[in-house]
Every structure is written in C-alpha cells, then in structure tokens.
Amino acid sequence: MAKRTTKLQQLAQTGPTPRAGRATETLCADFLNYLRGECHLAANSIDAYGRDMRRFVTWVGKRRLGDLKVGDLSSYMGELRTFDLAPASVARNIVAVRTFFKFLQLEGIVQDNPAELITTQKMWQRIPSVLTIRQVDAFLRSPKKTDKYWQRDVAMLEVLYATGCRASEVCTLRVRDLSLADRHLRCEGKGGKQRMVPIGSGAINAINRYCEMLRGELAAKVPHPPEELFLSRSGRALDRVQLWRLVKMYAQRVGIDSKISPHSLRHSFATHLLAGGADLRQVQEMLGHASIQTTQIYTHVEHSRLKKVHQQYHPRA
Template identity: 55%
Template sequence: MRPLKPKLVVPAAVAGAGQGDRWARSFIEYLRTECHLAKNSVAAYQRDMTRFCRWLGDRFIPKLTVRDLTDYLAFMREENLDPKSIARHVVTLKLFLRYLQLEGIIKDNPAELLGTTKTAATIPDVLSPTVAARLLDAPQPYDPLFRRDRALLELLYATGCRASEVSVMEVRDLRIEDRFCLARGKGSKERLVPLGDPALAAVEAYLEHERPKLAAKSKQGVPPWLLLSSRGQRLTRQKIWELVKQYALRCGAPASMSPHTLRHSFATHLLSGGADLRQVQELLGHASIGTTQIYTHVDQSRLKKIHSQFHPRA
C-alpha cells in the first residue's frame, strides 16, 4: 500500500458538479497504471463509476454518509440491476473511496459500513451434447467465412475458453503437433488447454484455406491473432457474441445462447463424463474451486448415478 499523501484542500468551487467525474477518472487511471489491472477489469470498473457519477450529481463526495450510499443502492434497484450486479457495484464503490482515502481527499470510508449483498448462485444454461453438435455443424459452405466460424465454435466448446480469451489468441499460441493451445485468462493468467480431433481439424482447415486471405487484407502488417475479421483485423469479443447468436438461431438453440453457454457446456459435459472437479477447475482457469462447484448442481443425472452405484440403500 502506498504511503498516505497530505490531505488535499478542495476549493469551494470544486465541491459542485463535476468533482465526482474528475476523481473517478483519476481512480480509473490509478487502476490502469499503478494496479496494472487487465483491460476488461478496468472497463468494468469504469462502467460502475459511470453509473455512480450519474447518481452522484452535485453531491460532494467528502460529505457522503452511509444513508446517502444506501440511497445509491436503492437507485440501482430502481434501475433493475440484479443483486449480483449491485454487489459488484458495492465492491467498486468501496475500492473507489479507499483510493480517495489514500489520496487524502476523504478521512473515513462510509462504504465500508455497507453490507455485502448475498447473491444466490445461478445455475448456468447448458446445451445437451446433441444441440452442441448441431451448433458446431451450423456454419455451412454458403456462409462467407464458414471455416473460420467452425474453428471459432469448436475452440469455444473444445477448450471452455471465454470469448475474450479466444479473441486475443494468437497463431503462436497453437501447438497443433502437441494438441493443445495457450489461453490467457483474467489477470493475464495463462493455462494450457488440450484440443481434440474435431477442433484441430477445424482450425487446420481455417489456417490453410481462409486465414491467409484474411491476413493479406490487413493494413497493419502481418496480424498475430488466430481468428481474423473479414478485414484482416482481430475478431472482437462483440463479433464473437454475434456469430454465436447467429448460429444458435439457425440450429434451434435457446435464445439465451452466448459464448459463455459453450463454456458452461464444456465444464458440465466433462463432469458428466467423470472428470475430477479439480481438473475442470484447472481447465477453466478458475482461481477458486468454489466457482467451479456450481457445475456440480447442473448435472443431476450424474449425481443420481453416483448415488445408485455407491449407496447401500439406493
């Protein structure tokens, strides 16, 4: 922790509208440059701070009380945020006011007195193996970049990677001969994930027939990323979401389908096949096994099978 700086004297003119925005920008810059948070994490904090500043208006931060912050929680409920999102906003608020303490702008942190909203663990959507197979076969030769799209879907399902991880994956991260790829997760943590035959075949077909043509369209030299857009740029996380939604609609998958659904399906199908929870934790890149345990609630058929197999009174 950095040493405390002398308390700043805030002129009366600064105490009006706009002071929250200035301190919020300073806080985000602190997270980016001094805490070295990942880009996506900084973006999430920035979204939370935007909402907080919208609520803040001309309120003066050093004068905020616990009652004021309770009103902020009510404001978020009025905006129909779910309990999980509100809990995340509370964490952001606590960290922001802690930063202002370090800067000497405030003496006490009233957010520390806010209770943490407990959120119920939600069971993620999971595709059946049959629907997953239909989705992976959805890209067809009449689609402009069907080989790339097949490689994308196969990678998401074969590795359990997040959309953001597949988006930044580079060609050098592939180890085709060794049958695995390198994934960079949250906090820039790296992990090795095996690739099965269907995923390898889809990726190799894309590398041979489509990627060279896409790479030639890049105006910034040879692009390092594995999955490229029609203009030879990195395939963004947003575009990956659009493609998954497009092919989900085509194959009759649920409307709530997203890239994360394939990640959930990857984990659940592994557990259904008998994989150990610790192994699945490592493959998903979860820091805590508690996060992985949610998948044990999804596959009730496996639990029934274990019960009938081992319980003497089953």
Template identity: 45%
Template sequence: MSTARDAAGAFAVPDEVARAFRLEQFHDFLALERGAADTTQEAYARDVARFAAFARTAGVATPGDATPRALREFVFHLKDLGLSPASIRRTVSAVRTYYRFLLTEGYVQRDPSERLETPKRWRTLPEVLTVAEVERLLAAPSLDDTLVFRDRAMLELAYGAGLRVSEWIGLRVQDVLFEDQLLRVFGKGSKERLVPIGRSAIGAAAVYLRELRPTLEKGKGKGVLFLNARGEPLSRMGAWTILRKHVERAGIAKAVSPHTLRHSFATHLLEGGADLRAVQEMLGHADIATTQIYTHVDREYLRSVHRQYHPRS
C-alpha cells in the same frame, strides 16, 4: 387417490400428506391469527405444500420427523427446479413461519428450520447446451458459407477449451500448439494457462489456418487468430453475431451466448466424471469455490461419488 389443493389451487398434495403436515390448520393460522394478505396466504400455503410433497418423497412422514439436513436438501431442490433467489427466500420464510406455528400449537417439539439459510446472492447461470445440441451447433457452419472454416474453428475452440469471449477473440496464431494439442490462453489479468484441446478442435484450427486465414490476412491481422471478412481482428460483437447465426441455423431455441459454451464445457466435463480441480485449472479460476458455483454439478452425481469413495458413507 384424492388430493388437496392450497388456496392458490396451484400445488396439489395427497389428502394424507395434507393431514399429516396439517396444511389446512396452517392456512387457518395464516388467515385468522396473522391476518396475512390474501396473496401472502396463497404463496405461503403453496410453498409449505411444496415442502410437504418434497418431504414425503424424501421419506419424511410428518413435519416433526424433518431434520435440518432435510430442510437444506429442500432448498437445494428449489434451486435445482430453477426458482429465483427471491422465490426461494420467500419459501424459506414460509417454512420458518410454518414451524413456528407447529411449535406454538405443540405439534412438534423442535424447530429444524431455526438455522436454515437463505440464498442471499446465487448467481444466475446461463443455460447449458446438451451434448446433442453442441453437436448440432458445431455442425451448423455450411460449406456454402465463405467463412465456414473460420466459423468451425471458432466454435470448436470456444467449446473445446471453455473460453471466455475475450479469450476467444484474443487468441493469436501462435497460441495453438498443434504438436502438444494445447491452447495457450490469456485470461483475466493476462494470466496464462494451457488448455488441452481435442482432435476435432485441432483439425478445425489447422484447416482454417491453411485454407482461409491467409486469404483474409491483408496486413491488419496483428497475429490474431480469428479475423473478419476485412482481415481485421474479430470484435466481441462480431463473435456474438457469428454464434447467433449458427445457433439459429442449428434450431436451438435456448438463449446462447459465448458464456453458454464455456458453461457447457465445464458441465459436460464434470458430468463425465472429471476432477473438479482439473476443471478449475482449465477454466482459469483462481478459487475452486468459483468453479463450484459456476459448474452446477448434478447433486445426485456428487452423492454417488461420496457413497462410492468415502470410507464412512
């Protein structure tokens, strides 16, 4: 099957798609009628070619068949690809220009891009670790390390409860409720919440409290759970340093911060079928909209839930 490339040569589409979506005519329009700069022509042609390829895979045969919903799905697709908000804004602008061209030339009867929104400020989220990567990270502390029991407990609780770094280093000994398998966490504004923790986290915390913390405590611990080698409460920088050491040891190439563990915690729960409101409560978010932005749920999973449970799906 032959393909046609846009001017930048960076995005190929089948000739049939290029013809159906009038990509060559659009490029001529950019060059001749708008007098666009070469870089703009290339970018817009590439963006519209990407749209045409996406539309075909979504069952849209021609640009006239595209609906506003299909265009919104395209924007979500761009976000899922990891494009920056600036690139997505440019693509939306290209698609709008494309449909104005089609409408003016009489190739379409309506403009589905008329109300297409641009992402004004999408948050940049940290990378998510896979479950396998989390397992490698949690297994990274070695028995050869003097502070192995502390490090294991720290990583297990940080991931197991989805903690912010300030919550992580602010935990007190009395905040681990062993019998109830809960962690008492004080979040933003000193708001208290209770987060369930699993057997692995409970076990790691118990071993640390029994085997290591008493030897670290030199009267300067102030009741804080995690102490440094001098017996003082662990600092934010200390937590980062410990995490970085074990990320490297686990052979994880991604940029991992304490927030990455929190994000992974929420994402893994949602991917496993957890209720969004339950995750909101565990994360300590006052508004569920924050949870929806923060936890990038697989859109296909959401669609499958809707198909399965909505009476008119």
C-alpha cells in the same frame, strides 16, 4: 505524488462549488488509472468499473465525498435497484464503490470509509445455460460450406467448446499461442493471467483447415496482418461482438434457445467434464478460475440435471 494528493485533498475538502462535481470526476479517473496500473485489472473489468463509477458520479453530484455517510451510500444502493440491473451488476456496483473509497483512503483524501459497512446481497446462484451433448454436436455442424467463412466459423465454435475459453480469450488468441502438435494452446485470461488449455482432435483439424484455406486470404486484406488467429472479413481481429453474433446466428439455425451465448459453450464445457468424472480442481485450472467457489456452480448444474433425470425416470420420484 505529494503535490497531486494535496491538490486532490483541497478539492475534496472545499465546499460545494461549481467545480466540486469536476473534482469527483477527476478522482474517479485517477481511481481507474489505479486499477489499471496498480491492480492490473483486465480491460473489460476496467470498462465495467468505469460504467459503475460514471453512475456513481452522477448520483454524487455537487456533494463532497468526505461528507457522505453510510446512510447516503445505502440510499444509493437502493436506487441501483430501480435501474433494472441484474443482481450481479448491482453487486459489482457495490464492490466498485467500496474499492473506490479504499482508494480515497490510500490517497489521504478521506479518513473514514463509510462504504466498508455496505455489503453485497447474497445473489441467487443462477444456473447457467448448458447445452446437451446432442445440441453441441448439432451446433458445431451448423456452419455449412455455403457460408462464406465457414472454415473460420467451424474452427471458432470448436475452440469455444473444446477449451472452455471466454469469448474475449478466443478473440485475443494468437497464432503463436497454438501448440497443436502438443495438443494444447496458451490462453491469456482476466488480469493477464496465462494458462495452458488442452485441445482435442476436432478443434485441431478445424484450425488447420482454416489456416490452410482461409486465414491467409483474410490476412492479405490489410497491410499489417494482426497476430490473432480469428480474423474478420476485413482482415482485422474478430471482436467479441462479431463472435457473439455468429454464435447467435448458428444457434438459431439449428433451433437452439435464443439465450445461448458464447459463454454457454464455456458452461457446457465445464458441465460435461464434471459429468464425465473430471476433478473439480482440474476444471478450475482449465477455466482459469481464481477461486474454486466459482467453479462449484457447475456441480449445482450437474446436480440439477440428475434431479431432472430422477424425476423423469424413477417410479417413485
């Protein structure tokens, strides 16, 4: 580690030579390895940070990282807003740069951290897309027996809504994670954190039917069947892109807003629980949120729904 650090320090402290850009790329690669190995971030988070750092490396160019000042980084943050990025993406880019400079300090590559003075703008709390209970019922019935893999698709949609799991969590759900007799399943969320999630009769029946009628047929298409529960037509584990396309297709079939995504079912899960009287802490645990503040957005969603009801029906609204 000492030799590597010395070399990196030399690269960061030398003047702007043709290799300076390469030195920044090397540091960014080491930073991503640090996030992966030391911070244990999830693969999707690593990918997102990787995209952010590639954008930052391009902006830095041949400049030395140690020469960057607060004003320089502020200019970079201003440029981010010209890329038509969502507020959440801009905020994540800022966090990525701040974390990167903390890493450089830990490695002894820079002494001062100008990025710590850069703060994220407070983002508008965007109310997520939420389905009504009637829409959920229609959506869960949208796969028909004429669809080639309808058993899998019904089970997949049922699990998304019944558990509130993220799309990536449903795709990585393994058969051995199921405890249907005990009416729950084990879910691995962000950062490898595991949680137990209850599951209802509708989803249990759909999973059993899929496993009995279709999963074995799909698994037989590959020499070494994957452990994942939901398989594609080729016998491999269903990925997030395929799941997203299926959700879009079935939403369109029943005339639901085109903006609906797998995450909309997670939002609907949480909102309907709170509307039914569930405790916020319990919903937080089922969703796998590290902070209660993340879960609190669903109280705003429910409040917004109640306001609409009040405006629609109250004679003096």
